[in-house]
Amino acid sequence: MEITTTLPQVSNEAWTAFRLRIKGQVVLPGDPDYEAAREAKNTIYNRKPAVVVRAEDAADVSRTITFARRFGLPFTVKGGGHSIGGHSVNNGGLVIDMRRMNNIRVDAENRTAWAQSGAIAREFLAAVEPYGLAVPFGDAGSVGLGGITLGGGIGYLVRKHGLTIDNLLGIEMVTADGQIVQATETENPDLFWALRGGGGNFGVVTGFQYKLVSVPQIYGGALVLPATKDVIREYARLSLEAPEELTSISMVTKAPPMPFIPEDKVGVPSLIVFVAYIGDIEKGPGAVAPLRALAEPIADVLGPMPLSGLYAYLEPAEQPARVRVRSGFYNEINDEILDATLAFIESGPPSMNFLQVRPIGNGAMNRVSPEATAFSHRDAQFLLAIIDHWEDAEEDGANEAWVDAFWQSIAGYRQGVYSNFLQAEGEARIREAYAAAAFDRLADLKLRYDPANVFSGNENIPPKPLSAAA
Numbered sequence: 398m399e400i401t402t403t404l405p406q407v408s409n410e411a412w413t414a415f416r417l418r419i420k421g422q423v424v425l426p427g428d429p430d431y432e433a434a435r436e437a438k439n440t441i442y443n444r445k446p447a448v449v450v451r452a453e454d455a456a457d458v459s460r461t462i463t464f465a466r467r468f469g470l471p472f473t474v475k476g477g478g479h480s481i482g483g484h485s486v487n488n489g490g491l492v493i494d495m496r497r498m499n500n501i502r503v504d505a506e507n508r509t510a511w512a513q514s515g516a517i518a519r520e521f522l523a524a525v526e527p528y529g530l531a532v533p534f535g536d537a538g539s540v541g542l543g544g545i546t547l548g549g550g551i552g553y554l555v556r557k558h559g560l561t562i563d564n565l566l567g568i569e570m571v572t573a574d575g576q577i578v579q580a581t582e583t584e585n586p587d588l589f590w591a592l593r594g595g596g597g598n599f600g601v602v603t604g605f606q607y608k609l610v611s612v613p614q615i616y617g618g619a620l621v622l623p624a625t626k627d628v629i630r631e632y633a634r635l636s637l638e639a640p641e642e643l644t645s646i647s648m649v650t651k652a653p654p655m656p657f658i659p660e661d662k663v664g665v666p667s668l669i670v671f672v673a674y675i676g677d678i679e680k681g682p683g684a685v686a687p688l689r690a691l692a693e694p695i696a697d698v699l700g701p702m703p704l705s706g707l708y709a710y711l712e713p714a715e716q717p718a719r720v721r722v723r724s725g726f727y728n729e730i731n732d733e734i735l736d737a738t739l740a741f742i743e744s745g746p747p748s749m750n751f752l753q754v755r756p757i758g759n760g761a762m763n764r765v766s767p768e769a770t771a772f773s774h775r776d777a778q779f780l781l782a783i784i785d786h787w788e789d790a791e792e793d794g795a796n797e798a799w800v801d802a803f804w805q806s807i808a809g810y811r812q813g814v815y816s817n818f819l820q821a822e823g824e825a826r827i828r829e830a831y832a833a834a835a836f837d838r839l840a841d842l843k844l845r846y847d848p849a850n851v852f853s854g855n856e857n858i859p860p861k862p863l864s865a866a867a
Contacts, residue, residue, distance in 0.1 A: 473490065556643070753781070
């Protein structure tokens with residue numbers, strides 16, 4: 398039976414042949430699964446692709462890329478759907494949805510694991526945590542492995558075990574011409590260098606091999622403190638002086654209605670510190686004692702727990718919503734940043750908005766040479782991100798204006814940006830994510846692996862012009 402298509406450039410014969418060769422699912426507008434297939438976490442980007450291919454394996458990805466190129470169809474790649482800039486979906490093109498490719502295989506004896514790139518962090522941790530093992534991912538359980546890994550990966554284990562990419566052993570990828578290739582330190586080493594921080598510019602990654610680290614249990618949870626200038630300043634200082642086994646991710650915000658926050662403290666400007674201490678559990682109370690001593694806590698739910706327990710705290714922020722983010726790496730949190738933060742949090746719109754503070758210095762990430770991977774900002778001490786979530790499009794103006802004004806007050810002190818936190822902010826901001834030599838090398842490698850810039854639905858690094866590469 399012939400299968401018809403609404404794509405004018407594709408004949409029914411070619412469309413039928415393509416659909417019959419795909420092992421996974423092909424979803425079209427009007428199909429029961431279409432709305433779910435086109436969903437992105439950032440609902441500002443309400444895009445409607447012509448086709449969504451839910452790939453089953455690397456061969457499906459290869460066939461889809463070949464088909465899209467043959468008929469001139471723009472395409473994007475969707476994993477967890479968390480792309481802040483909406484790069485997971487597009488209008489009128491093709492989306493390669495990786496979520497069905499979520500197989501995870503664990504070799505606990507040798508402390509390695511292989512995972513398809515459509516798996517999310519929560520699934521991966523569920524597979525390795527029973528062995529007392531982990532990989533340094535981020536703070537949200539629903540983030541796809543593809544996105545967080547290719548951008549670098551900054552999370553709760555960064556001070557002891559570095560970035561996600563610092564624990565990456567190998568990659569399987571489909572290239573622009575449909576080839577399935579491997580990249581490691583010894584096989585295609587230039588490509589392996591580029592994929593550790595260079596994002597999705599070089600192909601569709603279909604699998605990762607990770608080195609696993611020992612995390613049988615953590616001393617962690619949430620500590621809520623009053624947000625004052627002195628408390629935030631001292632928190633920043635103590636976080637970098639703490640043992641490497643202690644990493645925290647915090648937010649300055651008006652205290653939300655969470656089960657562990659007293660009702661009379663909801664709406665009070667607060668510093669909410671999410672803590673992961675991965676040393677000996679009996680040393681946990683001593684490690685976090687300086688943080689507890691900063692002020693009389695509004696709430697303190699720190700204690701022994703599994704690493705996966707931290708994901709529960711940020712589940713509300715993982716739900717689809719309209720989102721605006723502006724961020725940067727910083728060497729210090731100075732008085733000007735502190736004053737601006739307290740003023741903007743106090744005057745913020747009635748939405749879920751906050752300044753996220755990630756102390757990442759004085760640890761394993763900083764000991765890796767900036768030239769070792771495409772991730773350049775190895776000397777960064779803090780990652781600061783202004784994040785705002787709201788529901789109604791009619792509130793776009795007020796929320797965007799708040800984020801932008803807050804950002805302008807602290808942007809001048811930044812030292813680069815994390816590529817995974819960019820929101821389609823233009824070429825100059827993309828260049829900020831890399832040292833000049835790294836960006837130049839990435840552009841050279843883009844020319845080699847994707848000279849036609851097929852993989853452009855991302856924070857794009859275009860191939861170096863032939864005249865410049867000569």
